[in-house]
Amino acid sequence: MCLLELKHVCVDHFIARCYERLNECSANRFADPDDAASVSIDHFLLSSAQQAEGLVHPLRGLDNLERARLFDILLWASELAAKRGVVCPTKKSVPSTGS
Numbered sequence: 882m883c884l885l886e887l888k889h890v891c892v893d894h895f896i897a898r899c900y901e902r903l904n905e906c907s908a909n910r911f912a913d914p915d916d917a918a919s920v921s922i923d924h925f926l927l928s929s930a931q932q933a934e935g936l937v938h939p940l941r942g943l944d945n946l947e948r949a950r951l952f953d954i955l956l957w958a959s960e961l962a963a964k965r966g967v968v969c970p971t972k973k974s975v976p977s978t979g980s
Contacts, residue, residue: 896950896951896954900950900954906922923962923965925958926967927962927967929954929958930954936951
């Protein structure tokens with residue numbers, strides 16, 4: 882199970898819905914009707930990439946095709962976000978021990 886657009890869905894539905902939304906985002910990359918739509922698209926791109934990244938871990942029991950699709954979603958969402966100028970939140974870095 883994962884969360885997509887505030888709904889809990891299984892991995893198969895997550896993949897299917899992400900592909901639908903990514904196709905929509907690709908077709909209308911810069912033609913957002915208003916600020917709310919723009920924020921919604923940006924949030925979808927970031928959250929779908931983060932969810933895909935979390936699901937792709939090999940220990941989750943997914944087959945290679947599902948994992949390949951999750952990698953595709955991660956790359957596609959990240960690419961669209963970069964083209965839109967969406968800044969991904971940075972992960973906290975672990976301080977080095979300085980040898």
